[in-house]
Amino acid sequence: MKTRTKAVVIGGGIAGCSTLYHLTQEGWTDVMLLERDELTSGTTWHSAAQVTNFGMNQTMVGLKSHSIALYKELAEDPDYPINYHHGDGGIRLANTEAQMDGYRHFASMARGMGVHFEVIDAEECARRHPLISTDNLIGGLWDPMDGDIDPAQLCQALARRARRAGAEVHRFTPVTGLRQLQDDTWIVETSKGEIHTDVVINACGYRVNEVGAMMGVHHPVMSMEHQYFITEEIPGIVQAGHRMPLLRCPISDYYCRQEKTGLLIGFYEQDCKTWGMDGIDPNFTMDLCPDDLDRITDVLEGAFERMPALTEVGIKTVVNGPITYTIDGAPLVGPIPGKRNAFCIIGLRAGLGEGGGHGWLLAQQIVHGEACYDTWVLDPRRFTGHGNVELCALKAIEDYQNEFRFHFPHEHRPAGRPAKTTPLTPVLAAEGAEFTVVNGWERMEFLKPAPDFHETLGFRFNEVFDIVARDVKAVSEGVGLAEVNGFNRYEITGADAHGFLDRMICGRVTRKPGKVGLGYLLNHHGMIKSEATIANLPASHRGPDRIWYGSAAAAEQHDMDWLTHHLRPGEDVQIRSLTNDMTILVLAGPKARDVLSAVSRGDWSADAFPWLSVREGLVGIAPATVMSVSFSGELAYEIHVPNNQLYAAYLALRKAGKAHGLHLFGARAIESMRMEKGYLHWKADLLTEFDPFETGLERFVKLDKADFIGKSALEARVAKGPARRLVTLRIDATDRPATPGSSVLAGDRVAGTVTSGDWGHRVGMNLAYAFVEPALAAPGTNLHLDLIGDRIAAEVIAPCPYDPQNHRVSG
Numbered sequence: 001m002k003t004r005t006k007a008v009v010i011g012g013g014i015a016g017c018s019t020l021y022h023l024t025q026e027g028w029t030d031v032m033l034l035e036r037d038e039l040t041s042g043t044t045w046h047s048a049a050q051v052t053n054f055g056m057n058q059t060m061v062g063l064k065s066h067s068i069a070l071y072k073e074l075a076e077d078p079d080y081p082i083n084y085h086h087g088d089g090g091i092r093l094a095n096t097e098a099q100m101d102g103y104r105h106f107a108s109m110a111r112g113m114g115v116h117f118e119v120i121d122a123e124e125c126a127r128r129h130p131l132i133s134t135d136n137l138i139g140g141l142w143d144p145m146d147g148d149i150d151p152a153q154l155c156q157a158l159a160r161r162a163r164r165a166g167a168e169v170h171r172f173t174p175v176t177g178l179r180q181l182q183d184d185t186w187i188v189e190t191s192k193g194e195i196h197t198d199v200v201i202n203a204c205g206y207r208v209n210e211v212g213a214m215m216g217v218h219h220p221v222m223s224m225e226h227q228y229f230i231t232e233e234i235p236g237i238v239q240a241g242h243r244m245p246l247l248r249c250p251i252s253d254y255y256c257r258q259e260k261t262g263l264l265i266g267f268y269e270q271d272c273k274t275w276g277m278d279g280i281d282p283n284f285t286m287d288l289c290p291d292d293l294d295r296i297t298d299v300l301e302g303a304f305e306r307m308p309a310l311t312e313v314g315i316k317t318v319v320n321g322p323i324t325y326t327i328d329g330a331p332l333v334g335p336i337p338g339k340r341n342a343f344c345i346i347g348l349r350a351g352l353g354e355g356g357g358h359g360w361l362l363a364q365q366i367v368h369g370e371a372c373y374d375t376w377v378l379d380p381r382r383f384t385g386h387g388n389v390e391l392c393a394l395k396a397i398e399d400y401q402n403e404f405r406f407h408f409p410h411e412h413r414p415a416g417r418p419a420k421t422t423p424l425t426p427v428l429a430a431e432g433a434e435f436t437v438v439n440g441w442e443r444m445e446f447l448k449p450a451p452d453f454h455e456t457l458g459f460r461f462n463e464v465f466d467i468v469a470r471d472v473k474a475v476s477e478g479v480g481l482a483e484v485n486g487f488n489r490y491e492i493t494g495a496d497a498h499g500f501l502d503r504m505i506c507g508r509v510t511r512k513p514g515k516v517g518l519g520y521l522l523n524h525h526g527m528i529k530s531e532a533t534i535a536n537l538p539a540s541h542r543g544p545d546r547i548w549y550g551s552a553a554a555a556e557q558h559d560m561d562w563l564t565h566h567l568r569p570g571e572d573v574q575i576r577s578l579t580n581d582m583t584i585l586v587l588a589g590p591k592a593r594d595v596l597s598a599v600s601r602g603d604w605s606a607d608a609f610p611w612l613s614v615r616e617g618l619v620g621i622a623p624a625t626v627m628s629v630s631f632s633g634e635l636a637y638e639i640h641v642p643n644n645q646l647y648a649a650y651l652a653l654r655k656a657g658k659a660h661g662l663h664l665f666g667a668r669a670i671e672s673m674r675m676e677k678g679y680l681h682w683k684a685d686l687l688t689e690f691d692p693f694e695t696g697l698e699r700f701v702k703l704d705k706a707d708f709i710g711k712s713a714l715e716a717r718v719a720k721g722p723a724r725r726l727v728t729l730r731i732d733a734t735d736r737p738a739t740p741g742s743s744v745l746a747g748d749r750v751a752g753t754v755t756s757g758d759w760g761h762r763v764g765m766n767l768a769y770a771f772v773e774p775a776l777a778a779p780g781t782n783l784h785l786d787l788i789g790d791r792i793a794a795e796v797i798a799p800c801p802y803d804p805q806n807h808r809v810s811g
Ligand SMILES: Cc1cc2nc3c(=O)[nH]c(=O)nc-3n(C[C@H](O)[C@H](O)[C@H](O)COP(=O)(O)OP(=O)(O)OC[C@H]3O[C@@H](n4cnc5c(N)ncnc54)[C@H](O)[C@@H]3O)c2cc1C
Pocket: 010, 011, 012, 013, 014, 015, 016, 034, 035, 036, 037, 038, 039, 040, 041, 042, 043, 044, 045, 046, 047, 048, 049, 050, 051, 173, 174, 175, 176, 203, 204, 205, 206, 207, 210, 211, 226, 227, 228, 266, 285, 319, 320, 321, 322, 323, 324, 345, 346, 347, 348, 349, 350, 351, 352, 353, 354
């Protein structure tokens, strides 16, 4: 066993084997995999190993397509062929029209990734799967590439190819400790000695936190017991003369695939069980949990009703094994928060199908710093301080109970809520607030018209349309107040602070005291990494000259890692997070200045405090830092208040606002208004797949600056010309928004993808942003969108249809 290497992958299940193989494919061949037992001895060996192309977003669809292509290639390798049934097809069933709309949307989204799903009716489902009844069935989604693979053969094949490329694989080599050296390389302690490596990768399945603890981190990953059984031969299968398609059933919570001449059926019972929360027996390896078929009787009944043939055959084998879950159901694949040269590929609940793709995207991140797709949906930094194992257990149970019931737009399920609150949360709840969840924070969406109000979830406009219309009208004609909590905010100080930010941001960074500016951070490939509001706070009794760096709520750990990783030795820069200490109250609308002036001394006139200014003061008795910035397109103030005086500031504003008809509004109205202004959202429209020119942000780029991160790569991209362009679309539909991910069509060709969509109440237009082929980006271009299965006309319009000259923001 060598003692110096570039990367050590810990764990030899599908996650580890795939990562190792893909590292060699990306050019790192001096790499090792360490496995405490035999390869696949964790969860992988007993997996049902279905491989679907279905995903909830384009990154997931793309990575699953990679898995399928790779597995096909491995299966056809004459030197080491493996068993992979693909192309049997699979059906996700539905018994509600809302689910069918969802499938139509996912089909539109997948089309943009070159994947062709079909939405079929109940009769067609039964024609393709002769064992099922059509009772209580409307139809389903057909995935033509669905299949299953031999998990052990798959891992052996990947390990074999990695070895051939130069990698080492050491079985029966448990990692017992990890130490990081001054230069950020690692010492990996094993039962067979120490290895010095540049990078470590945790791929330890349900033992993720044993290895996490070795590097002082705790990952929000929880295991659930999960059972399937395999039946004896079913005559209907033998008679069919073709393999049965796979089934996934959100009606009765099971999946089913053919195994030899019987069926393998896995269950997601309501009475489910977490596993290993208080530690895992070190001898649990190549092992299973005890069978417990009593637990699944509720689900079994539904499966029997759908497939009566099941009642006529016996059960051959039962498997009950641990399967890992995260807080939002998606794995954690990427850099470990707060660490350097440390990555993870953990929390895989469908790791056999996805593992090929996850290892591919992770290897790209390790070797090149970024993957070909934006990987935020997988990024381990997307959960911040609240992401502990107890919350994860609650969400894992909820997720398990709803395994095939996808989340609708705006759906936030109740388990583990509230996780993060401010002193205003109960106050707004008492006012009748409906909340959304942003990085764990409960953020008000709108005020419910009645206490028992429930939004109809789906892919069409619903009752909330009129509520948002009311909120937007109140803000644009009078004044509104909204709490924006969790907004990420760092205080940056030190003599080199501005120079540092100048290097991090691709545009000019304002240095003027009392001024606010917007900047974009690029990665080393010249693509958009982050968006930051930079505010220069002059020295005061609250502190010395300071810069406030503000970014999206979810960016808290992401941006901190990016900034701190780029600090140079000896640079006089200190970065302190204020994210959890402060909250923003947004005062917006033509009467916002009147309300602010009534509660805060000083001259708030447009001359004394113009747009893009920052000033410290008091709002009532609460210390506040006020910025004249606007995400709504109206005259607006962001009032940043310490949480311990937030309620005081709120009361003062409410009292002063009474005379002006102050109206509480929330995130839904903000979303609608920002669409009319051409403002973009991080990780919806601002993605690492596009550079700032493609994203329409050229005015924020200064290529004549001495240097900034990503400059040379961006120059090369600019010379080549854009691959896509972000456009604003006006859509010819009044009953549905353009859900992100929907395909843009030019004729029958997919020519782009929607990133955001909502109704613009002030302009009376159904609006969307989409990245499209550059030749289609000119205003006036006529296109179509595939919106929940219908072809809807759309026209490219100039960005910012509401007050394009920004007269209103100055008041
Ligand atoms: C019953 C069941 C059915 C399933 N069906 C499907 C399905 O149909 N399709 C699908 O895609 N997925 C399915 N899954 C999920 C899938 O099997 C898992 O997502 C996948 O196997 C996880 O792989 P992994 O590599 O992350 O973890 P594991 O397979 O658990 O591998 C982790 C490895 O790390 C090793 N390790 C741990 N600690 C150390 C250490 N300190 N040093 C060295 N090595 C260490 C372990 O020994 C283990 O081999 C199923 C799971 C279960 C339980």
